[in-house]
Amino acid sequence: MAENHEAESSKEARSLNFVEQIVKDDLAQGKNSGRIQTRFPPEPNGYLHIGHAKAICMDFGIAERFGGKCFLRFDDTNPVKEDVEYVDSIREDIHWLGFDWGENERYASDYFPQLYELAERLIKEGKAYVDDQTSEEIAAQKGTPTTPGTDSPYRNRSVEENLDLFRRMNAGEFEEGARVLRAKIDMASDNMHFRDPVMYRIIKTPHHRTGTQWGVYPMYDFAHGQSDFFEGVTHSICTLEFVPHRPLYDYFVDFLSDGSYRPRQIEFNRLNLTYTVMSKRKLLQLVQEGLVSGWDDPRMPTISAMRRRGYTSQGVRNFIDRIGYTKIEEAMISMSLLEHAVREDLNATATRAMAVLNPLKVVITNYPEGKSETVEMENNPEDAAAGTHKMPFTREIFIERDDFMENPPKKFFRLAPGSEVRLKGAYIIKCEEMIKDADGNITELRCTYDPDTRSGLPGASRKVKGTLHWVSASEAVDATVRLYDRLFSVENPSAEDCDFRDLINPDSLRVLEGVKVEPFIAENAKPGTKFQFQRIGYFTPDYDSTPEKLIFNRTIALKDSWEKAQKKN
Numbered sequence: 001m002a003e004n005h006e007a008e009s010s011k012e013a014r015s016l017n018f019v020e021q022i023v024k025d026d027l028a029q030g031k032n033s034g035r036i037q038t039r040f041p042p043e044p045n046g047y048l049h050i051g052h053a054k055a056i057c058m059d060f061g062i063a064e065r066f067g068g069k070c071f072l073r074f075d076d077t078n079p080v081k082e083d084v085e086y087v088d089s090i091r092e093d094i095h096w097l098g099f100d101w102g103e104n105e106r107y108a109s110d111y112f113p114q115l116y117e118l119a120e121r122l123i124k125e126g127k128a129y130v131d132d133q134t135s136e137e138i139a140a141q142k143g144t145p146t147t148p149g150t151d152s153p154y155r156n157r158s159v160e161e162n163l164d165l166f167r168r169m170n171a172g173e174f175e176e177g178a179r180v181l182r183a184k185i186d187m188a189s190d191n192m193h194f195r196d197p198v199m200y201r202i203i204k205t206p207h208h209r210t211g212t213q214w215g216v217y218p219m220y221d222f223a224h225g226q227s228d229f230f231e232g233v234t235h236s237i238c239t240l241e242f243v244p245h246r247p248l249y250d251y252f253v254d255f256l257s258d259g260s261y262r263p264r265q266i267e268f269n270r271l272n273l274t275y276t277v278m279s280k281r282k283l284l285q286l287v288q289e290g291l292v293s294g295w296d297d298p299r300m301p302t303i304s305a306m307r308r309r310g311y312t313s314q315g316v317r318n319f320i321d322r323i324g325y326t327k328i329e330e331a332m333i334s335m336s337l338l339e340h341a342v343r344e345d346l347n348a349t350a351t352r353a354m355a356v357l358n359p360l361k362v363v364i365t366n367y368p369e370g371k372s373e374t375v376e377m378e379n380n381p382e383d384a385a386a387g388t389h390k391m392p393f394t395r396e397i398f399i400e401r402d403d404f405m406e407n408p409p410k411k412f413f414r415l416a417p418g419s420e421v422r423l424k425g426a427y428i429i430k431c432e433e434m435i436k437d438a439d440g441n442i443t444e445l446r447c448t449y450d451p452d453t454r455s456g457l458p459g460a461s462r463k464v465k466g467t468l469h470w471v472s473a474s475e476a477v478d479a480t481v482r483l484y485d486r487l488f489s490v491e492n493p494s495a496e497d498c499d500f501r502d503l504i505n506p507d508s509l510r511v512l513e514g515v516k517v518e519p520f521i522a523e524n525a526k527p528g529t530k531f532q533f534q535r536i537g538y539f540t541p542d543y544d545s546t547p548e549k550l551i552f553n554r555t556i557a558l559k560d561s562w563e564k565a566q567k568k569n
């Protein structure tokens, strides 16, 4: 609840971005009878990534802010690459981000009949023709931005012949690639997209919704603007690479609109993030070649991966809010910025608990054998309502191996021979003795505790420099922890000369076995639970986790945790 409230107030506090300003002005001018309608138009050929989240927040955000509607429209114009698995994942991801399209789910394929009808109309008006050339030949005639293209030898076919051929293309009489339908516009246009763009191509693969009903499928440029029109979209918001497509968008819409209503395309800068790739082709390659465990491998930039890793949707949305929307192509946004936003949200919401990743046994020699007591731990110091939980304290405990040094440097405030530390929430202990194996490795510490230093007792306020996290050796539960790092070892894998797959960070996943977690963590290891393992970082149970074999993903490390812990004690 607190989360939602915060989102509300920050939304009000934020000033309008440039698209919102345009929408507001259009409303003020009474355009489209005061109606606001946007759409998010994913192609179901892959899972959504963080870049799509930026578009989703824009499209749904506008509708929310101005009391309009946002449609979810699957841009399913290429059956070869599309699949229902992707449709399902896209729905789930948008819901997770906190948006809902209600009844307004559409498919570009819903409009195939109207698009086909428009294509025939353009043929009849002499504005479209069937070209028998190969795609290579057509590309070779395109010209360059400074030199005009060359007319196709089929450009001046008769209306009758064009109509006959197009119908036979649709009826499946010709092979894929044998013919295309092109708009007859201007092979010398300054805008390359006007040089007789392809409208329809032959595809024989059955479509996941329309089966084998169609033999021809519209290209993006012939489908998108018209679909917007058929659907009633008022503001069609997309990314900057579509700026040169806009005149063509308007050209096709002109055949449909009588002027009383028309959709308007507006472009913003796309999101690029460091240390990852965002191209669906590359992401698909990573999945298909087994370089990651799947689309939701927690190292992927996909929304489903972020969810699995333990990112919160609020954290992701706060990040999107902070980077904002502009008309300028930005080089790259730092991954750290995303991580910061996620960390900030988790700090406010995650349940604190203790786990020891690399355990070292400590025996408290003056603590009675067989005795145990419980100590009360705050669930979240940032949130008084989060309450407390109980943690068992016993004679044998585990501490983090890194928290002990035999020969510590001067400023080492953790445990060392003869030194004292506080066990968080419990007693002060003093290191009396080290036990080593035959190779000289420390296998155990022998400590004594000061029984007067527990909370509520007179010595509770006694100060020592360090505070350590710990778990009871007999009560702790074993777990596996997956530590994730950035998927690539360079900032911009796509800009390097070599194959991007050679740049995968070999340490992007490290698996730790034999991690010890306090019983409270084991009892609450349900999907979606967010923990802060004190002094270590934020963790969440992985989908593979079972009560018999607990597996946690590290969502993100705790920055400056040590310094903070120092200040508090």
Ligand code: ATP
Pocket: 040, 041, 042, 043, 044, 045, 050, 051, 052, 054, 055, 075, 237, 238, 239, 269, 270, 271, 272, 278, 280
């Ligand atoms: P492709 O079209 O190459 O398959 P795509 O990433 O453009 O990939 P779409 O499914 O077409 O995928 O994208 C849906 C919407 O998301 C589009 O409006 C697109 O502009 C937007 N989008 C895609 N990538 C980004 C990004 N990195 N930043 C912001 N918006 C994006």
Ligand code: MG
Pocket: 043
């Ligand atoms: Mg696209």
